[in-house]
Amino acid sequence: MAAKPAGTRQRCAKPAPVGPCGMVIFGATGDLTRRLLFPAIYNLAADGMLPKEFAIVGVGRRDNSHEGLQDILRQGLAEHATRNVDQKLAERILSNVTFMPANFSDPRSYARLSAHMEEVAVKAETRDNWLFYLATPPSAFGTVVEQLGKAGLVKQANGTWRHVVIEKPFGNDFESAKALDALLHKSLTEDQIFRIDHYLGKETVQNIMALRFANGLFEPLWSREHIDHVQITVAETVGVEERGRFYDPTGALRDMVPNHLFQLLTLTAMEPPTAFDAHAVRSEKTKVLEAVRELTPQEVVQNVVRGQYTEGAVDGHPVVAYRKAEHVAADSNTETYVAMKLTIDNWRWAGVPFYLRTGKALATRTSEIAINFKRAPFTIFRGTPVEHLPRNFMILRIQPNEGIDLRINAKVPGPSVRIGSVGMDFAYKDYFDTPASTGYETLIYDCMIGDATLFQRADTIEAGWRVVQPILDHWQGRTRKRELQMYPAGGWGPEAADALLERDGRHWVVSNGADAPKP
Ligand code: BG6
Numbered sequence: 001m002a003a004k005p006a007g008t009r010q011r012c013a014k015p016a017p018v019g020p021c022g023m024v025i026f027g028a029t030g031d032l033t034r035r036l037l038f039p040a041i042y043n044l045a046a047d048g049m050l051p052k053e054f055a056i057v058g059v060g061r062r063d064n065s066h067e068g069l070q071d072i073l074r075q076g077l078a079e080h081a082t083r084n085v086d087q088k089l090a091e092r093i094l095s096n097v098t099f100m101p102a103n104f105s106d107p108r109s110y111a112r113l114s115a116h117m118e119e120v121a122v123k124a125e126t127r128d129n130w131l132f133y134l135a136t137p138p139s140a141f142g143t144v145v146e147q148l149g150k151a152g153l154v155k156q157a158n159g160t161w162r163h164v165v166i167e168k169p170f171g172n173d174f175e176s177a178k179a180l181d182a183l184l185h186k187s188l189t190e191d192q193i194f195r196i197d198h199y200l201g202k203e204t205v206q207n208i209m210a211l212r213f214a215n216g217l218f219e220p221l222w223s224r225e226h227i228d229h230v231q232i233t234v235a236e237t238v239g240v241e242e243r244g245r246f247y248d249p250t251g252a253l254r255d256m257v258p259n260h261l262f263q264l265l266t267l268t269a270m271e272p273p274t275a276f277d278a279h280a281v282r283s284e285k286t287k288v289l290e291a292v293r294e295l296t297p298q299e300v301v302q303n304v305v306r307g308q309y310t311e312g313a314v315d316g317h318p319v320v321a322y323r324k325a326e327h328v329a330a331d332s333n334t335e336t337y338v339a340m341k342l343t344i345d346n347w348r349w350a351g352v353p354f355y356l357r358t359g360k361a362l363a364t365r366t367s368e369i370a371i372n373f374k375r376a377p378f379t380i381f382r383g384t385p386v387e388h389l390p391r392n393f394m395i396l397r398i399q400p401n402e403g404i405d406l407r408i409n410a411k412v413p414g415p416s417v418r419i420g421s422v423g424m425d426f427a428y429k430d431y432f433d434t435p436a437s438t439g440y441e442t443l444i445y446d447c448m449i450g451d452a453t454l455f456q457r458a459d460t461i462e463a464g465w466r467v468v469q470p471i472l473d474h475w476q477g478r479t480r481k482r483e484l485q486m487y488p489a490g491g492w493g494p495e496a497a498d499a500l501l502e503r504d505g506r507h508w509v510v511s512n513g514a515d516a517p518k519p
Helices: 031-046 066-080 087-094 107-124 138-150 174-187 203-213 251-269 278-291 297-303 441-449 458-476 495-502
Strands: 021-026 054-060 097-101 130-134 162-166 193-195 227-235 304-310 312-314 317-319 337-343 353-359 366-373 393-399 403-411 419-427 484-488
Touching (some): 031 054, 054 107, 130 441, 138 174, 162 441, 174 458, 193 441, 203 251, 203 393, 227 251, 251 337, 251 366, 297 337, 304 495, 353 495, 484 495
Parallel strands (some): 021 130, 054 097, 227 353, 304 484
Antiparallel strands (some): 227 366, 304 337, 337 353, 366 393, 393 403
């Protein structure tokens, strides 16, 4: 593959295939690899984006065999493929999959890995270019990278590349994120590090930039002059399922806010970058987080709601209370829901509240951003039956039913002047006939070609933790228990989250009509 300047998005219509390379996946027998990474690799191969000279080395802590891992991945593809699978192609990829058991902290494991990679590189002709993907529990990130460094496995010599993907969460607070970053930089240079947030692999998330900056229509209205407030909702119907071991010590705030919700926040609020490249885009995103006003303890109490689901039903299916879920403490105070009001203290957004909410076991699965515009002046409707003018709003539907819904006011036909709210709806599927994907394809491809635009920079992550740190600190305190609001599974979260907006004369809106917008 021809060399491409680091950190620049592909400008051609069809990106070039990746050159010969291999992928070492730590945590290869886990859920992420089976459900998402391997189906994504298959899709890349099916689209001709992966070379024939490609191999996967799976590394896991438990004993397994090459065939054992191949079976896990074959099964994963059968269950989670996003398109029809060409078995011949799948088997070709699987024939270059091998497994290596390892103790992540034992240097001898890395010596064996090094020897194994050399063999694979010769056999599969990967030219010694390697992507290390850390699909492990976060506690292993630092250890694995340190050991890779000590074993000389991340050295890039003679034009070869070695890149490392770090899954989320990156640290569990401001200090630990900084410490992890310092540790990574002992072994790696910044352009070798790819801090992943799979929300950036979603087409609709990337489309926020296209919507704002490829249209002359919206950007002139995109400021406090015209926008009343912004709502960001990431609602899930799934509960904690079998992830209690990870989720109970983590909670909704750490799991979703400094990463996925802040991706949506920063792309919505950032200034236009000067180019679609890693430096320009990520700098603008970081500036947004740096401008978010830090909450005082008093404001945490007033502006942040934390909730936990109790027994209920989602889509008619019974859901057990969070505290009864597997690997969750019976008296757990972990939040499964969080809502907050943030303000961005810059010239574009001062005075415009951003309301964010995310939760598990809610009524509907939807991720969306609602831009609520200011009301039009009322004067000409005085003396008519019109009592009020609903606000215009635009909802960017990130998933599912990807698209954009613009709500405007129109005259209701008839002899008197009456106003009704009508919608202009754009659905992705009506315009673009692209095969479904896992969302990881672009991200894996980008790490292989060394384009970091869709990955997190350390300072952006730290700026995100800075925003949530006062909330974490306050929740550590004695009042933590008192502030946990219970909500039944299958609803829309705690009442306190509705009150958060009602206090300001506003209401949550979602595009599917489940919570019809009120004027
Ligand atoms: C993950 C979180 O990062 O994102 C999960 O750890 C969450 O708790 C998931 O369910 C949501 O991702 P998506 O793509 O389904 O919106």
